[in-house]
Amino acid sequence: MIEAELGRCVASFHPGATGVTGAAKLSGGASQETWTFDIVHPNGNVGAILRRAPPGYGAAPGRAAGLDAEATLMQLAHDAGLPSPKVMHVLTPDDGLGRGFIMARVEGETIARKILRDEEFAAARPLLARQLGRVIAGIHGLPREKLPQLRSMSATREIEDLAREYHSFNWPRPVFELALRWLRDHDPGPSSEVTLVHGDFRHGNLIIGPDGVRAVLDWELAHFGDPMEDLGWICVNSWRFGEIDKPVGGFGTREDLFAGYAEAGRKPDADRVMFWEVMGTLRWGVMCCGMMQRFRAGPDHSMERAMIGRRASETEIDLLRLLAPRGK
Amino acid sequence: MQDEPTTTELIKAVADFLRSEITPAIKGHNAFKLRVGINALDLVTRQLALADAADATEAARLKQLLGADGTLMELNRALSEKIASGEVDLNTPGLREHLWQTTMDKLAVDQPNYASYKRELEQKG
Numbered sequence: 001m002i003e004a005e006l007g008r009c010v011a012s013f014h015p016g017a018t019g020v021t022g023a024a025k026l027s028g029g030a031s032q033e034t035w036t037f038d039i040v041h042p043n044g045n046v047g048a049i050l051r052r053a054p055p056g057y058g059a060a061p062g063r064a065a066g067l068d069a070e071a072t073l074m075q076l077a078h079d080a081g082l083p084s085p086k087v088m089h090v091l092t093p094d095d096g097l098g099r100g101f102i103m104a105r106v107e108g109e110t111i112a113r114k115i116l117r118d119e120e121f122a123a124a125r126p127l128l129a130r131q132l133g134r135v136i137a138g139i140h141g142l143p144r145e146k147l148p149q150l151r152s153m154s155a156t157r158e159i160e161d162l163a164r165e166y167h168s169f170n171w172p173r174p175v176f177e178l179a180l181r182w183l184r185d186h187d188p189g190p191s192s193e194v195t196l197v198h199g200d201f202r203h204g205n206l207i208i209g210p211d212g213v214r215a216v217l218d219w220e221l222a223h224f225g226d227p228m229e230d231l232g233w234i235c236v237n238s239w240r241f242g243e244i245d246k247p248v249g250g251f252g253t254r255e256d257l258f259a260g261y262a263e264a265g266r267k268p269d270a271d272r273v274m275f276w277e278v279m280g281t282l283r284w285g286v287m288c289c290g291m292m293q294r295f296r297a298g299p300d301h302s303m304e305r306a307m308i309g310r311r312a313s314e315t316e317i318d319l320l321r322l323l324a325p326r327g328k
Numbered sequence: 329m330q331d332e333p334t335t336t337e338l339i340k341a342v343a344d345f346l347r348s349e350i351t352p353a354i355k356g357h358n359a360f361k362l363r364v365g366i367n368a369l370d371l372v373t374r375q376l377a378l379a380d381a382a383d384a385t386e387a388a389r390l391k392q393l394l395g396a397d398g399t400l401m402e403l404n405r406a407l408s409e410k411i412a413s414g415e416v417d418l419n420t421p422g423l424r425e426h427l428w429q430t431t432m433d434k435l436a437v438d439q440p441n442y443a444s445y446k447r448e449l450e451q452k453g
Contacts, residue, residue, distance in 0.1 A: 172404040175427055177411040178418075242443040303364050310371060313434040317444045320431055324424050326448070 002035065005096050006050065010039045013089040013102075017041050020048075032067070032220065036105060047107070048088060052100030063221060065199075069148040070219040071101040073196075076146055082138045083207075083215045106215040112203035112241040116250045124212045129252020131212050132201075132234065133260020133268075139216070140195040140227040140266060147196055153225040154190055158279060159183045162286050169289050175316040179282045182323050188272050191226035199223055201230045202239045203249055228269050231257060232276025237318040238284045278322055285315030336376045343369035374437045382433035389426045 007019035023037040035050040053067060065073070068090065077084035085103040115121050163180050166173070199221030207215040233239075235247045235254065243250030248257045258268040292309025294300055333341075346366050354362050383400055390403035393416070398406065410416040418424055428448075435445040 172401070172408040174404060174407045174411055175431060177408045178427065181411055181414065181417070237444060240443075244443045244447065303361065303368055307364055307368055307371075310438040313431065313438045314442050314444070316431045317435055317442070317448065320428060321444055321448075324418055324427065326424075326428060326451070 002097075003037070006035075006037060009089065009091070009095045009097060009102070010048070012095075014039055014041065014046070016043070021045070032100075047105030049085070049103050049105045050097070050100060051103070052091065052098045063151070065148070065150055065220055065222045067100045069150060069222065071103075072148045073142075073219040073222055074101075074103065076142050077139060077216065080138060080142060082135055083213050085215050085217075106207050108207035108209040108214045110204055110207055110217075112239070112250065115203065115208045116241055116243055120210050121208060124208060124210055125251045127212050128208070129248040129254075129256035130260035130263075132206070132248070132252075133231075133257040133262075134264045135213060135216060135260075136198065136201055136227075136230050136234075137261045137264030137266040139198055139201075140230070141264070142196050144196075150196070151223045152194070153197070153223045153229075155183075155187050155226060155275065155279070156189075158283075159187065162279070162282055165290065166286050169293060171289070173312075173316070175319055176282060176285060178323060179278060179319045183275070183279055183282070186275055186278075188275055191228070191272070193227065194224055195227045197223050197225045197227060197229050199230070200233070202234050202236070203241065206249075226272065226276070227266070228272035229276045229279075231261065231268060231273045232278075233280040235273065235277045236280040236284060237321075238281070238315065278319070281315050281318050281322065285312045285319070288312040288315065336373055339369050339373050339376075343373070371437060374440070378433070378437055382430075382436075386426075386430050386433065389422070389429065393420070393422050393426055 003020050003023045006023060007017075010017045010020055017039050019040045020037045021040050023035055026034045026036055033050075033052050035052075037048055037050065038045040039048050051067065051070070071087050071090050074084050075087040078086050083106075085106050087101055087103050089102040091097050091100050091102070109115055109118075109121070116125070159180065162183075166176055166180070198216065198219065200218055201216070205216065205218040206213055207217065234249055234257070237244060237247075240246060240250035246252055247254050254270070254273070258270065258273075261268045288308050288311045291305045292312075295302065295305035295309065343366050346362065346369070351359070351362060351366075387400050387403060390400070390407060391397060394403060394406050394410070396403070396406060407416065416423055432445070432448065435442055439445065
């Protein structure tokens with residue numbers, strides 16, 4: 001059914017297109033729908049992705065940048081020469097497809113376990129941390145005057161948001177309390193520089209090929225804030241998928257990440273990055289608890305959501321490893 | 329008294345059946361969901377085996393730390409409040425050990441294959 005609507009839609013922006021084929025919903029995006037399809041054209045089919053808001057199911061209120069902003073950011077990144085898909089079309093009400101946009105499909109892998117283990121990516125792995133340092137520096141340097149309206153976030157506000165959300169679960173977690181206390185005691189204060197922050201720069205949102213990073217996806221959590229937040233988030237142990245001695249995504253070192261960041265003309269701040277790594281670890285833990293709550297309240301009463309609640313303890317051991325290492 | 333087989337034996341039998349007989353026959357997204365379901369059954373089996381003893385030692389440590397009595401929930405609430413207020417911190421004798429032991433006991437049920445947990449087990453052992 002969606003192929004008929006997509007077929008009409010693509011004809012409006014891709015001259016000569018005669019329809020679409022192979023439309024399939026991709027799993028993985030929790031709060032927004034993503035579809036893959038091919039635009040049928042006499043000169044050869046073109047791979048495309050539809051990203052749209054499914055009816056009645058949005059992101060955490062107040063946090064989502066909005067699909068229009070996502071499209072703008074993705075296009076700006078593309079125009080700046082960063083690895084980012086070209087935006088082909090922003091949906092209009094006439095398309096009958098809801099809100100969202102269509103972008104060029106970038107081939108590659110997003111599944112962390114494959115990126116970290118498959119032979120295909122063996123040559124790329126040692127290069128990724130440095131590459132990603134350059135890429136995220138480019139994102140932080142996108143021209144402010146062209147950016148869409150986004151929420152502003154500071155460390156202090158993020159701590160209070162996390163505390164409020166955690167307390168709303170009404171389930172005591174002494175390790176989370178320890179982390180909140182540590183964050184309050186070590187809050188570095190306002191960043192000297194406020195930039196665009198991607199907000200979810202990690203495995204799953206990065207398309208990787210044998211040659212390295214090919215695209216940064218999912219700008220849903222983009223905001224203005226401390227650029228070191230993105231560097232800390234990609235170091236969170238939950239995104240290392242077992243490769244715990246390689247802090248950047250399970251494939252690289254902080255030194256390489258920082259070197260790439262510096263090569264692109266920006267200055268990393270290791271202490272702030274560590275602060276944001278602790279924040280990010282707690283944030284993922286709180287998100288795990290939140291998914292359990294949503295399982296209980298519905299509408300998504302799935303086993304997967306329920307079981308994610310039992311992953312919060314993973315972040316507790318990681319917080320203890322960061323804040324209260326044993327034998328000290 | 330309920331009769332045999334035990335809950336653990338029943339759940340294990342179902343999980344083993346799903347793992348060995350059903351898994352090879354399922355493809356695509358449902359194969360992923362099946363794996364999550366089997367993981368959930370395995371988790372329940374571990375909790376049935378481990379939680380009583382872990383809860384008992386956790387409660388004993390909390391009573392010692394707080395010098396108070398109560399249910400596990402009440403004691404954890406009390407400890408959380410004291411950590412939040414700063415009354416208890418990592419310099420408080422026994423806190424670090426308590427948090428570590430409690431967390432290790434949770435991981436033994438939730439995610440015994442989690443790399444950080446395995447690393448901490450090795451280093452302790």
